[in-house]
Amino acid sequence: MRLGASSNEVTLLLRAWGEGDVQALDRLAPIVYQELHRIARGYMARERTDHTLQTTALVNEAYVRLVDARQVTWQDRAHFFAVCARAMRRILVDHARSRGYVKRGGGKLHVQFDEAFGMEWSADSNLLELDEALDRLSALDPRKARVIEMRFFGGLSVEETAEALGISPETVMRDWKLARAWLYRELSADQRHGA
């Protein structure tokens, strides 16, 4: 059933991370990534398309599978969710990339199309551009980038994000509001003047 990790191992890693062992995160991330990816695919194959897919349901399932809930604290759980958000970001970005989306420019010749109307938001292209913009935001203000990552990629609520980052929900909202405007400006600038 489970690949390469016992719930005990994940639990221990989570606690170690909570206690400040940074390397624990490096070992935790791939396990979570793999598990989430597996659940996500299974989920989506089963899920009837008229239902909205809930990221939190997915993350909860991963949590139940990977973590021994009796042995972890509330903060550990929040940390786990944070790892999940990072993993979901990678899953979705990898996926968008795997579908062969290639941006214009970059010194490469490409084919052109008659675009019947101005497409402003393509799920794939913008996911990749958002991912890159988020890296730039992270260089400027890492916490705001984390807020976006958790809420947008991880599907966490304001409260869950606040717990995972150890800040108040009000601060999460303020961070969200500014970061969102900043990212929107970055992406629309690309569109207007990029390519």
Added chain:
Amino acid sequence: MEPERWLQIEQLYHAALELDASKRAAYLAKACAGDEMLRSEVESLLESDAQAGEFIESPAIEVAARALAADGQLPGSSTSALEAGTTVSHYRLFAKLGRGGMGEVYRAQDTALGREAALKFLPDEFLQDPQKLERFRREAWSASALNHPNICTIYEIGEHEGRLFIAMELVEGKTLAEKLKDGPLAIEEVMSNSRQLAEALEEAHEHNIVHRDLKPANVMVTAKGRVKILDFGLAKLVRTVEADAPTEESLFMTQAGAVMGTVPYMAPEQLRGEPVDARTDLYAFGELVYEMATGQRPFRETQTNRLISSILTRSPQRPSELNPEISEELEAIILKAMEKDPVNRYQSARELMADLGPPDSALRLPLSASRRVEPVTAAPRSKVKLALIAGFALAVLALLLFILVPALRRQLISSSSTNALPEQKKLAVLPFSVIGGDAGDNAFSRGLAETLSAKLTQLSSGRSVQVVPVRELSARHVETPSDARRVFGVNLVLTGSLERAGNRFRISYALVNPSSGFQVSADTLTLPASNPFGIEDQVVEGTAGMLGLHVQAAERQQVEAHGTQEASAFQDYLKGLGYLQNYDRTENVDKAIDSFQSALKVDSNYTLAYAALGQAYWRKFDTTQDTDWVNRAQKSCSHAVTLNANLADTHLCQGIMQGGTGRYAEAVQQFQKVLDIEPANTFAYEGLANAQYNLKRTSEAEATYQHAISVRPNYWAPYNWLGVLYLHTGKTARAAEMFRKVTQLAPGNHQAFYNLCGADYLLGKWDEAEEMCKKSLAIRPNGTAYSNLGTITFYEGHFERSAQYFDKAVKLEPRNSELWGNLADAYRWSPGGRAKALSAYSRAASLVRQGLRVNPRSYRLLGDLSTYEAKSSHIKQAIQNLQEALSLAPKDYQLMYNAAIVYHLAGQQTQALDYLRRAVGGGYPAQSIRIDPEWASMKSNPGFQEIIGSETQ
């Protein structure tokens, strides 16, 4: 940016957000105290916040879920058997009859009607995808229109506990597959079955329904010898479910048991994945008759790949060698039906019927099938020739009668016109030519064409007529019937003339066949110029009659509503519409505004004029970019809605406005209201899908396009929109499918061909791509097709040819820096092209610098500039610009690739490989590096090999 600075921005941003929007500017001016950079930074963030709408508000996974689901979906059906006695809708189930490729079949009793029926349950996969489901319903619904003694009738489609079922006529008997187990049939039976099959095909093909999967298991023969074809129109759906990614595997292997049951009856074009049509069924017919008459399949290979190769390349063994009772004529019919190339087959079931002869004939008449020496052309020849001759004779006769007995004319034409009308009517309304009028009359005539077209569209809803919107025609400068046929694939055109004689209008109008140029029907009216209502009403009524539409009383009322009682207001309104059609000339927009305003002066309650005025203002904004016009447009549209919210145009006006100003959620509502009122309104579908797309509701946008297609399946534009959507969501194969459809529906549309060219290229089908681009150019020279050809030939290594193409592209689009860069690249690799390359790079660089003046922070432009400079040997400058770009976007993988190129050209291979590794790691396609001549000298470098090799796994 300094952390303190960022903190300052953050504080000001939140403080300003808490203020009323009107007070922010003053607050910021004061708080920033002359620091203009700070102020503009905060202001631009506030502006972004206002525009951001629903940006990233819903989690990413909801956006990506369906795509992931499509990737991860595994075949396999989980349908469980239902027990006898179960009630399903108004059916009671009895025994299970069997299980086919499409699911389980039960015998059932219709408790409402007392008749027996067969219920077929479909596998769950159908329910997974709303589009497939929708397509299925549509197909089944259209197939249910078939009512023929030799076709198994479909009663209804229903759902039971989440499972889809089809209720159909219960046919008792044996399938041909079962009968053929006992060897060949008697020749009389073969002939009788063949005629019945041909009759069934004729009926279905007349309704534009192709079976696609005709085979012995789909043909039932009752005890009395009646043949019934099963699953008409449904086979296509099974295949789309199976072969969403049309790999060989999914096409032939997924249903292990069904492989041998289906492939032997597939026509060559089907096996090649080419479009199929009625002639594909005729091929299967040939195979069936072959098998009935000989007891053997024409191709008997048991291995699928050999079987496919035989069907594609070999001629079948002559049937008479297997059964000497087969007459020469029957053999000729079988072999003609089974010709590899559809062009050489029977072109229609009717043609086939003619050769089969009446039921008691013994097939001894001279047959077209046995006259094999005569080359057969692509057109259904005998039929067409006859129709042409008849049409010509009719025209001559009509002309004579026109001269001799005008009163008889209309009667004659209309009584014979039913024959000349196509089953599926695709109509374009062209502006009537104005004889002896002024510019205002011209505009009036154009406006009249628009309202005529709109009213005929209203009348066509749910009928076999489709009308191309006038705005589509004018946007593509369609002026003649043959243009309309070429660009829009119409088979009927309404055209005419408007002659002013004093204070009267003489209107002659005709329904014309754009292929032959002949009139199908025509009429003439004379009306006072002061009665524009009468002109519109009578032409609409007359045309509806010519089209064979029976107008209901309620419809008539709707159609005769003009929104005003004032003749002069109506006249001005029509003029305004006419001017607005040619909005690309600014003075026309002004004239349109004047016309609508003067209509409103006469009738201040003229809702449609307000809606049209709103759209004219919006156009004005489009050209001037002066936001004052947005406000005016807004006012006019809102006023129109308050006057009469039941008119589609008022909501359309609102929707266009809101969509154009980024208020997508509101726009969605407005467009939906339009569609509630006018379910065939193409603009509303386009606007709705566009807004949904911008709200990131991609699958809804897709469904909207699908819906637009289902409403008007022969209209090409929605296929194009859907193709673009697929392209943007990475579904390139489906995009190509859509673009191909566009080329079929609008074979004179050059954009359709270059879109297909681009998609084929992305799919790796370079030869096809090239051919499509050339077709596009043959229709009209255009920069995009030349550029695409340049790209393709560049990567094929034909640099001189590539340069020729790009040269033509830049001549057509001289301001496009990328094209100049591409041209330069092509010269660079052409023998002796160095000087030309340098001059093209310099042109590209100067265009990029112009772009940088607008946006100095564009790292993409800086990246492009650095490669142009490096390729012109200005290494120092190149590295400087590159560094600046990298500082703006340190992880952009396209930029990594630019950096790799620049360092490679600077001779610093360690850095070059380092950046190349990062580019590939970030997602830059290794394949395009492999074929890029830039890296030719590095091919043997182990570091390089490692990088581009590592991506292939």
